[in-house]
Amino acid sequence: MRDTPRPAPTRDLDDPAEIAEMVRRFYADVAQDDLLGPMFNDVAQVDWAEHLPKLAAFWSRALLGQSGYSGNPFRAHVDVHEQAPFTPAHFGRWLSLFHETIDDGWIGPYADRALDVADNVARVHSHQLIGEAVQLSP
Numbered sequence: 001m002r003d004t005p006r007p008a009p010t011r012d013l014d015d016p017a018e019i020a021e022m023v024r025r026f027y028a029d030v031a032q033d034d035l036l037g038p039m040f041n042d043v044a045q046v047d048w049a050e051h052l053p054k055l056a057a058f059w060s061r062a063l064l065g066q067s068g069y070s071g072n073p074f075r076a077h078v079d080v081h082e083q084a085p086f087t088p089a090h091f092g093r094w095l096s097l098f099h100e101t102i103d104d105g106w107i108g109p110y111a112d113r114a115l116d117v118a119d120n121v122a123r124v125h126s127h128q129l130i131g132e133a134v135q136l137s138p
Contacts, residue, residue, distance in 0.1 A: 012108030020056040026101040035093045043084045062117045091126040091134035
């Protein structure tokens with residue numbers, strides 16, 4: 001919960017600049033999170049300067065159909081999972097932070113689509129990696 005109230009969001013994730021800002025905000029929170037930060041920073045040793053543009057490209061493809069993303073997100077998660085196994089808490093926290101980021105900054109059909117994609121990614125990856133389809137509790 002943030003101490004300073006923010007104005008209600010008025011923008012949607014309908015262009016690459018908004019998507020890049022969402023990715024930046026979300027992963028800034030992830031990198032500092034007590035549960036997720038160590039997985040990204042210590043286990044995966046993410047180079048954020050290199051990784052954030054890839055993440056923005058992934059989301060631009062998912063939301064806007066733009067080309068420019070190549071990669072295998074699932075394979076990267078398998079590599080991390082083999083070093084330090086994910087738990088349902090990891091996926092639940094990632095999803096919760098994602099929803100908070102969207103809810104605090106964006107509104108509209110593309111923001112709604114981003115939530116659907118994130119829900120699906122968390123559900124599918126958690127099922128494939130830990131045998132449990134994690135989703136955000138209502």
